[in-house]
Amino acid sequence: MKFSYANPTIIHFGQGQIQQISSSIPKNAKVLVIYGGGSIKKNGVYDQVVASLSQHSWSEFSGVEANPTKETLDKAIAQVKAENIDYLLAVGGGSVIDGTKYIAAAALHEGDSWDLITGDYKVDNAIPIGVVLTLPATGSESNMGAVVTRKATNEKLGFLSPAVRPKFAVLDPDAMKTLPEKQLVNGLVDAWVHVCEQYITSPTGHMVQEGYAEVLLRNLLELGAQFNQRDDKWRANLMWTANQALNGQIGAGMPQDWATHMIGHELTALWGVDHARSLAIIQPALLRNQLEYKQAKIEQMGRNVFGLEDSADLAERTIQSIEAFYASLHVDTGLSEVSGDKSDAIELIIEKLEHNGYTMLGENRTITPDVSREILTQAL
Incomplete structure (x- = not known):
């Protein structure tokens, strides 16, 4: 460290x-x-x-x-x-x-x-x-x-x-009192993925950074569960949690993976997809695709954030729990802006990623354009 x-x-x-x-x-x-x-x-x-x-x-x-x-x-x-x-x-x-x-x-x-x-x-x-x-x-x-x-x-x-x-x-x-519900939901999801990008890589043994990231994720889970009972305390906790998610502290000395953001940005640039929703669309497919590298940390998240019991399929159940979190907030995780066969949309995204130099994404730089295509095919 x-x-x-x-x-x-x-x-x-x-x-x-x-x-x-x-x-x-x-x-x-x-x-x-x-x-x-x-x-x-x-x-x-x-x-x-x-x-x-x-x-x-x-x-x-x-x-x-x-x-x-x-x-x-x-x-x-x-x-x-x-x-x-x-x-x-x-x-x-x-x-x-x-x-x-x-x-x-x-x-x-x-x-x-x-x-x-x-x-x-x-x-x-x-x-x-x-x-x-x-x-x-x-x-x-x-x-x-x-x-x-x-x-x-x-x-x-x-x-x-x-x-x-x-x-x-x-x-x-x-x-925050007059914000539309959609914006508050987007804030929750955005903060969630910010923590995940700095946390779901590989175990490091950095107790402060990993432990604090897990605290923030549990905060966001609880705030999501309390969404319909919002009060002054709820708003204060979301505001401070979202700040702590990306002020540099939990990422200090940690491997980080911002591939979900880089791919998600293209959905926003091309079709105006809400930033937070673009992340929810991409993240589960990316985690499944990169399970070879991320399995141990995903399982750690399952135990320490979602309270799941150990099992052979713990990583998959953790990813399903992330998807359930998005569903509980009524976040649409499909690319509804593009109807029918999305193969042309996928190729357009790949073209933009290559143009912007995003050809080796992820903490291990293993997400090439071909891998991004696999992720998008599963996600979309």
Whole structure:
């Protein structure tokens, strides 16, 4: 076990914490508030943000999509440059936060913003970011990753840089009260798969990381079971669990497998499938396909997360338990966007994976395009 770990994002957690914005952003900063479709104006979050910025100079940019696009974010980048913005405040869920990270980095670049994704521009610096989280799911509020879509080419790709890790994040569970049930379900599933991608590899003996991952998975199982009895405690526990799922701690020093995400991203880019649902479509088939490498850890998950008894078919029963978890949340795990024979869709996904260089996925780099085709054939 060898790793370096630091997470400097300051978390302000709890009801009423939006007021922390006032003291968290320098008074002389010129702030751009970035948000999505305007739901924050209906649930009171926007008014709280405005009140907290009463002593700041600020403007706003709205319209960031559920899967933020380069095309929309380029408009925000132009506004940042035109107004000499020097602080960004993302108010929303993972998509708004990811988009804000892209803006923060690209606004300091004179070339095309997509250079961040291709690697033609190395992100060593960015405009500082603050966050007000409204939808717990991605953990983006305190990590250094972002995923963006380029509509023109149907590409959904990401980048990593410590420079875009938010300086602070406000996690007020009250911001979740008006969220549609579908978004809450997506948050549960997204956090679940985030933990799985860092956990379902091979046994490591790293007691803290593996044990904490199992705690988070059990949390999400229980929150799923309590979905129809949501209250303040439920919202707070989901918000904190989703944050812990991808703030870097459980993945420190661990083998990780992000193949479910990489393949799932293509479903979103091509057909607009909800990110969380794309993961639920791919994951069970991928686990069965990679059982040769993952069986011991899947069995460990069966015992320690689902409470299953040992048996010759423990791994399969564990995968079935994962599928049952998705079913309990009424998550559609079929690609309903494509009707009939899905062979053409599979080949289109393989073509995109190859184009993006995703030809050796998984913790063992064993998921080649041919293996991805096998997974997709079973999944779809």
